[in-house]
Amino acid sequence: MGVAGATAALAMVLTGCGSSPQAGKVGTVDDPVTIRFAWWGNDSRAKTTLDVIKDFEAANPTIKVQGENTEFSSYWDKMATQIAGGTTPDVFAMSGSYPSEYASRGVLLDLGTVSEQLDTSKFAEGTVDLGKIDGKQYTITAGVNSMSMVIDPVVFEAAGVPLPDDETWTWDDYVDIAAEVASKSPAGTFGTTPMSNDSFLAVWARQNNETLYTDDGKKMGISEDTLARWFELNKKLMDTGGAPSASQTVEDGSAQPELTLMGQGKQAMKISWSNQMTSYSGAPLVMMKMPGESKQPGAWLRSSMEYAISGKSAQSKEAALFINYLVNNMDAATKIKSDRGMPANTELKAGILPLLKDAQQKEAGYLDRIAELNVSAPPPFPAGSSATLEVLNRYNTDVLFGKVSPQEAAKAMISEVNQNLG
Known part of the structure; x- marks a missing residue:
């Protein structure tokens, strides 16, 4: 996903770039100001966003918005290049550890300075704090999602295996069910595929009464033993036949959602972001809690996308008015729906529910x-952690191919990530 490259570029260019904000x-109406808005996504998201921009401009004729859509695979590299060249968009989408990365280098505006233009009074409890870093508000959530277990009932039924009870099942049950489904299905159909994602690893850590990172963000908080067990x-999923071979797992992990095993109806269970369920296929999929969640919850409501304002923007108030429109306007919500996650504004969420398709209704539920579960969100992933996903994938692949043992991978990964954080 180019994360490591973008992080390296970011580290070289962010500090000391650009001039101080000008008034x-x-x-x-005759001479409107222009602000730039950058986001990632496919053509469908771009079309919807441009329609919303037109509506905003009609309601705010003194402001023009220049939209800039980029595919996710190149978004962060493009952002680093623009920041280096002093052409940072006024408003831009963010996720993961990038808010911490950018805030630590002075790229993001403290949104407390434009609080009069941003209304978060109708946001669900805890969702405003998702954008706080070291006590300051740097981002506003565009929508929330969470880690989930996506289930294909058709695969279960064809295998003659009952659906799991997500109030009681354990990770051992998950392994056993995956193996059973695979053994009772045609060749090429599997119970699941391994999930290699740092946000899921954070859930795993929390289920084990640990944290992925320490509170100060200086090192990993997950223990070597807990990471090795992951x-x-x-x-074990692969060795018991519940998951495909290492090479097929790597291939599946890089495929477009509709081309994955789950998208082709050849997988019974998949750990996934909740808002991605509709992208796999048109099949009647089901969303469940992951194993162990009822006993020791690890998942939390997180921002699937966040909006930030450049600290160098000359039109920060207009930029804030635009964000306010995106997250608080019902007309915008009826167009965007849950594309960026479920709205944090509870009134908007209630307003769009009747408009959602069946799968999106399941996500809302x-x-x-x-x-x-009343589980509080952990602090935003710290600066220096953008490369953790790449590091995790690399060591997980080495474990699946038998190049290193789980214990060796855990020790090496913690050491490498700690160096990145330092």
Whole structure:
């Protein structure tokens, strides 16, 4: 995903770039100010966003918005290049550890300075704090999602295996069910595929009363033993036949959602972001809690996308008004729906529910179940952690191919990530 490259570029260019913010001009109908808005996504998201921009401009004729859509695979590299060249968009989408990376180098505006233009009074409890770093508000969530277990009932039924009970099942049950489904299905159909994602690893850590990172963000908080058991789980899924071979797992992990085993109807269970379920296939998929969640919850409501304002923007108030429109306007919500996650604004969420397709209705219900667990979100992933996903994938692949043991992978990964954080 180019994360490591973008991180390296970011580290070289962010500090000391650009000039101090200038007082922006006051726009008029005849001479409006222009702000730039950058986001990632496919053509469908781009079309919807441009329609929303037109509506905003009609309601705010003194402001023009220049939209810039980029595929996720190259988004962060493009952002680093623009920041280096002093052409940072006024408003831009963020996720993962990038808010911490950017905030630590002075790229992001403290949104407390434009609080009069941003209304978060109708946001669900805890969702405003998702954008706080070291006590300051740097981002506003565009929508929330959570880790989930996506289930294909058709595969289960064809194998004659009952659906799991997500209030009671364990990770051992997950391994056993995956193996049973695979053994009772046609060749090429599997119970699951290993999930190699740092956000899921954070869930795993929390289920084991640990944290992925320490509170100060200086090193990994997950223990070597807990991390090794996660590698062992993935290896066991493959060794018992519940998951495909190492090479097929790597191939599946890089495929477009509709071309994955789950997308082709050849996989019974998949750990996934809740808002991605509809991208796999048109089959009637089901969303469940991951194993162990009822006993020791690890999942939390997180921002699937966040909005930030450049600290160098000359039109920060206009930029804030635009973000406010995106997250609080019902007309915008009826177009965007849950494309960026479920709205944090509870009134908007209630307003779009009747408009959602069946799968999106299931996602909304699942997120309500996660909210009922009353699990607080961990601090945003710290600066220096953008490369953790790449490091995790590399060591997980080495474990699956038998190049290193789970214990060796855990020790080496913690050492490498700690160096990145330092």
